[in-house]
Amino acid sequence: MQAIKELSIKPWFLGSLVFVFVVVILWNIPIEKRKYGLSQGNLATDYTGLLPERVERVVKAENRMELQKIVKQANKNGQQISVAGLQHSQGGHTYFKNGVVLDMRTFNEVLEIDKQEKTIRVEGGATWEDVQEAITPYGLALKVTQSQSIFSVGGSLSVNAHGRDIRFGSMASTVKEMTLLTPIGEIKKVTRDNSEEWMKYVFGGYGLFGVILDVTLELTENDVYTIHTEELKTDEYESYFNNLLDHNNTALHYARVSVAPNTFLDEMYVIDYNYTGKQDHKSSLKGEQGVHLSKLALDLGRQGGFFEDVFWETQKLYIDSIDGNTITRNNAMRSESTFMEFTKSGRIEVLQEFFVPVNSYEEYINDVKQLLSPNDKNEDFKVHNITVRYVAQDNLTSLNYAKEDMFGLVILIQHGLKEKEIANAQEIIQDWTSLTLEHGGTYYLPYYRYQTKEQFIKSYPEWKKFQKEKLRRDPNEVFQNLFYDYYIK
Numbered sequence: 001m002q003a004i005k006e007l008s009i010k011p012w013f014l015g016s017l018v019f020v021f022v023v024v025i026l027w028n029i030p031i032e033k034r035k036y037g038l039s040q041g042n043l044a045t046d047y048t049g050l051l052p053e054r055v056e057r058v059v060k061a062e063n064r065m066e067l068q069k070i071v072k073q074a075n076k077n078g079q080q081i082s083v084a085g086l087q088h089s090q091g092g093h094t095y096f097k098n099g100v101v102l103d104m105r106t107f108n109e110v111l112e113i114d115k116q117e118k119t120i121r122v123e124g125g126a127t128w129e130d131v132q133e134a135i136t137p138y139g140l141a142l143k144v145t146q147s148q149s150i151f152s153v154g155g156s157l158s159v160n161a162h163g164r165d166i167r168f169g170s171m172a173s174t175v176k177e178m179t180l181l182t183p184i185g186e187i188k189k190v191t192r193d194n195s196e197e198w199m200k201y202v203f204g205g206y207g208l209f210g211v212i213l214d215v216t217l218e219l220t221e222n223d224v225y226t227i228h229t230e231e232l233k234t235d236e237y238e239s240y241f242n243n244l245l246d247h248n249n250t251a252l253h254y255a256r257v258s259v260a261p262n263t264f265l266d267e268m269y270v271i272d273y274n275y276t277g278k279q280d281h282k283s284s285l286k287g288e289q290g291v292h293l294s295k296l297a298l299d300l301g302r303q304g305g306f307f308e309d310v311f312w313e314t315q316k317l318y319i320d321s322i323d324g325n326t327i328t329r330n331n332a333m334r335s336e337s338t339f340m341e342f343t344k345s346g347r348i349e350v351l352q353e354f355f356v357p358v359n360s361y362e363e364y365i366n367d368v369k370q371l372l373s374p375n376d377k378n379e380d381f382k383v384h385n386i387t388v389r390y391v392a393q394d395n396l397t398s399l400n401y402a403k404e405d406m407f408g409l410v411i412l413i414q415h416g417l418k419e420k421e422i423a424n425a426q427e428i429i430q431d432w433t434s435l436t437l438e439h440g441g442t443y444y445l446p447y448y449r450y451q452t453k454e455q456f457i458k459s460y461p462e463w464k465k466f467q468k469e470k471l472r473r474d475p476n477e478v479f480q481n482l483f484y485d486y487y488i489k
């Protein structure tokens, strides 16, 4: 007893106790998993769950002959088919009322890796995680992918996703060859110079032009990068970025804009991944790191007001601490994602993305400042995060969001689920979209459709051609989803 008493007054003992206590608390911060997807009762949903719908059946894709049979039968019987990958799209892109859903998650084999040619042939339902696991031992890496590796290859190409690489252009441009199950049930090999232009419509085609069975992707080396971070004012960003493009030592880059009241849209920080000239053939892929801590910090920011200022300052400390670290390309392309999960009942977190021409960025941000409240603590519509990526001009896809070199602003928004709260969010996002259009911008289509059809038409002037090609290649309108129903039909 005496020994315990003596111990309890020693500073190192008290310090250790506090340390253990803090670790236990942090470790027990729950990382909930949002429930969504094809198995939620009879209703299909996607990542947000905002558009529940009854479907006829869900088919787990196992082999191409079976998929072909389903498509041919649907053409005969007047059925509708939708295609689902990991369902991270948020506007009902993966299902349709009373339709058949092809669940592609089981169609996920890596078919071939050519080390000499630096290519991989992989099935459409495989995730980037599957691809990274297969190519890392060869010292190879993807040319273009999203910041996280949780998405499917087919789903990512069908939205023509973009990432943090500022040198390789669009994701579509990295595909050498594709095997497509067409809407009338043919299995076709399609290359880039295919005269029928299948890639133009399938990539960024939201599952409306058939099923991507497999693709052959161009790869690059698993380079080692040095991380460079810096704090900037918003009006310094354009010239900072143009300088990066002019000098060839940066491979990946993204930035974040403050949404905290004290520095609202004034401050930014940038993260660059600079070439070291070295490549990595040994390091393994990293898992999710520090998610409890990141979740705690994000939850703090979610409180808004003073706490959002604290969150922003914490982020700056963090990015300062990683300045000068090294990381492999594959690891830079698999950021953590579980800490973002949000499961508060009666509320939802959604993504939106606006694109503006690089040289309009500063004026655009100044105008957005007039549109939003810098302190949303007491408001229903809350903006938690804005990251900025570079998206090079894309001439390859029909529904293309980058008609010139653009910055994409990815925005994490929270709002309530009552009718008037959704209507309020819709009004703000529509105003934001109109402002973006005034600056020669566009918005991204995999997310929830707050926008009007007129805004869609202005953003995607080629949509009529897209519609015409859809009807020509899919005369029985077999491939359908809620996105098609709302925007294109």
Ligand SMILES: Cc1cc2nc3c(=O)[nH]c(=O)nc-3n(C[C@H](O)[C@H](O)[C@H](O)COP(=O)(O)OP(=O)(O)OC[C@H]3O[C@@H](n4cnc5c(N)ncnc54)[C@H](O)[C@@H]3O)c2cc1C
Residues within 6 Å of the ligand: 047, 082, 083, 084, 085, 086, 087, 088, 089, 090, 093, 094, 104, 124, 125, 145, 146, 147, 148, 151, 152, 153, 154, 155, 156, 158, 159, 160, 161, 162, 163, 205, 206, 207, 208, 210, 211, 212, 213, 337, 351, 446, 481
């Ligand atoms: C947290 C988060 C971060 C994100 N970050 C980025 C980012 O950095 N950059 C970016 O560009 N996007 C980003 N996105 C959007 C993301 O790229 C898309 O939601 C993408 O579609 C996700 O892939 P998925 O496997 O979930 O596709 P799904 O949502 O399942 O499907 C998307 C579309 O592809 C179609 N489809 C799926 N598989 C096939 C197939 N085999 N053949 C034909 N069509 C198919 C579907 O019908 C649907 O229309 C992000 C989304 C989230 C939720």
